[in-house]
Structures are given as C-alpha cells and as structure tokens.
Amino acid sequence: MRLEEEAQSILNRLVSVPFEECYPLSREFSDMPTTAGLYALRHREHGILYIGLAIALRRRFRDGGHKAFLWALLDCYSPYDLRIAVELLTIQTFQQGDLLETRMIQSAKPRYNVRKK
Numbered sequence: 001m002r003l004e005e006e007a008q009s010i011l012n013r014l015v016s017v018p019f020e021e022c023y024p025l026s027r028e029f030s031d032m033p034t035t036a037g038l039y040a041l042r043h044r045e046h047g048i049l050y051i052g053l054a055i056a057l058r059r060r061f062r063d064g065g066h067k068a069f070l071w072a073l074l075d076c077y078s079p080y081d082l083r084i085a086v087e088l089l090t091i092q093t094f095q096q097g098d099l100l101e102t103r104m105i106q107s108a109k110p111r112y113n114v115r116k117k
Helices: 003-016 057-062 067-074 093-107
Strands: 037-045 045-053 082-088
Touching: 003 037, 003 045, 003 082, 003 093, 037 057, 037 067, 037 093, 045 057, 045 067, 045 093
Parallel strands: none
Antiparallel strands: 037 045, 037 082
16 A cells, blocks of 8 residues: 555544544543554534544653643643544554655644644
C-alpha cells in the first residue's frame, strides 16, 4: 500500500472509532497502550483537534502532559468532550511513522497541529 493510501486508511479508522470507545482523559492513562502508535485528540462534536505520533503512547500522555490538551482547555472545551483515538503501529522505522503522521495532518488539517512541511 502506498504511503498516502495507508495514511488515509489510518485517518479513516481514527475518525470512525465511536467516541465512547476512545480513551478518556485521565491522570495515569492506565488503559492506554504502551506501544508505538498514531493518535488523534478528538472532540465529541468538532472532530479531530490534533494528530500525533508516539513511540510509547501511555508515556506520551502521562509524563508531562500534552500541549494540545492545554490549548483545548484554554479554548474552553470540556475534558468530558475530549478523547483519544489510537492506531497501534508496527512500523519499521520512526521515519515511516513520521511520514504517515505528516500525510494525515496534511489531509485532516487539525486545529492544534503546527503545520509540517
């Protein structure tokens, strides 16, 4: 599968996961997988707010917070309306994951992503 097709397929899966089945915000994110993955910070009504890549998903959210959450809260989104959709990765290299993330951001244009070249 070509990179663009794979990125679109992953993006479609992140969007199609029912909101209630996405990971809720928490202090420890203990239900979050510890493996590598692409993720989307989603709002119940406004869709994807941020797309990211993490080598260790749980650690990404648990250690030190996440800038997209801060921005969303500053914009007065309720934490109850924010969830995280995850696509686990079995990528060969971090570069491949980074390219997938970039294509997904270019396609979805999430509100809180800094545009990648």
